[in-house]
Amino acid sequence: MKLAYSLLLNAKPQAKRYKLSDRDSLYLLVSVTGTKTWRFDYRLDGKACTYTLGRFPDLSLLDARKARSIAAELVAAGIHPKAHEKQCQHETIAHHKNTLWPVCEEWLNARISNMDNSWRADENATSACCPTQHASNRDFERSLRDYPS
Incomplete structure (x- = not known):
């Protein structure tokens, strides 16, 4: 019917x-x-x-x-249609993992973990006069997303 x-x-x-x-x-x-x-x-x-x-x-x-x-x-x-659907999802995720931001984030985390904590005191002292110099990772990521490709 x-x-x-x-x-x-x-x-x-x-x-x-x-x-x-x-x-x-x-x-x-x-x-x-x-x-x-x-x-x-x-x-x-x-x-x-x-x-x-x-x-x-x-x-x-x-x-x-x-x-x-x-x-x-x-x-x-x-x-199997469900298996094909899952494979397509995994390929999409893998494709988006290889963009610029994850690579930058990995590089930044590696650099920060190798630094000592003395730079944090300097950052707090200068953040009032130079707020743009100390943008967070989220601000950096947002600016990358807004940048035309």
């Missing part, structure tokens, strides 16, 4: 959770609390699996169908 937007909006919680099936193993699971979650059932390596696509209405019917199509392509290639 093809789902309609009005049917999805009017789906109310019941004593047990239930499914509103769309097509191609896509369905909306309505929980006892009223949460509506898009799910896709598939079979890979001889095991039945379920992939959660997102919540309704944050993820519309059309978007859920598109996401199901992408997940079905991954399954056809022998890839």
Whole structure:
């Protein structure tokens, strides 16, 4: 049965959770609390699996169908959609770790740990007359973010 937007909006919680099936193993699971979650059932390596696509209405019917199509392509290639999603997240995190600020922060921390504490007294004495000279790491990071790349 093809789902309609009005049917999805009017789906109310019941004593047990239930499914509103769309097509191609896509369905909306309505929980006892009223949460509506898009799910896709598939079979890979001889095991039945379920992939959660997102919540309704944050993820519309059309978007859920598109996401199901992408997940079905991954399954056809022998890839679990959730594993692929996690791999993409790790690649994004690794990419952003190799930016300028983490490298600068590592360098600054290495320099500060090698210094003795005598410079702190000088910093406190001159901070009143030269406040810009003693900007914190957060101010430095903010200025780097605002600098056009």
